[in-house]
Amino acid sequence: MMDYWPPTEGKTMEQTSAPMFVLSTDGELHGVDTEGNRELVRRIYACVQACEGISTDELEMGVIAEMKRLLGQVVPLLQNRSAAAAEREAA
Numbered sequence: 001m002m003d004y005w006p007p008t009e010g011k012t013m014e015q016t017s018a019p020m021f022v023l024s025t026d027g028e029l030h031g032v033d034t035e036g037n038r039e040l041v042r043r044i045y046a047c048v049q050a051c052e053g054i055s056t057d058e059l060e061m062g063v064i065a066e067m068k069r070l071l072g073q074v075v076p077l078l079q080n081r082s083a084a085a086a087e088r089e090a091a
Helices: 035-050 056-060 063-090
Strands: 021-023 029-031
Touching (some): 021 035, 029 035, 056 063
Antiparallel strands (some): 021 029
16 A cells, blocks of 8 residues: 555645645646645656656556666666776777
């Protein structure tokens, strides 16, 4: 089961700081129009676009964190390999 933040169980809408809006499938914001909600909508849109092709199950299992971890290991290796190849070509 997914954990939701901020916790809202047992609170009225007035007692929670949770954003109160609906985002349409066209990306339109309906509800409380605040700078914070607009920024959250922007973030949601960016996340949806970036995660195209990745299933919800994969997202919930942490595939993005795993990809970031692997890239953090692989990118330095590739950069070192590229630098070494450039040095060999220059020699």
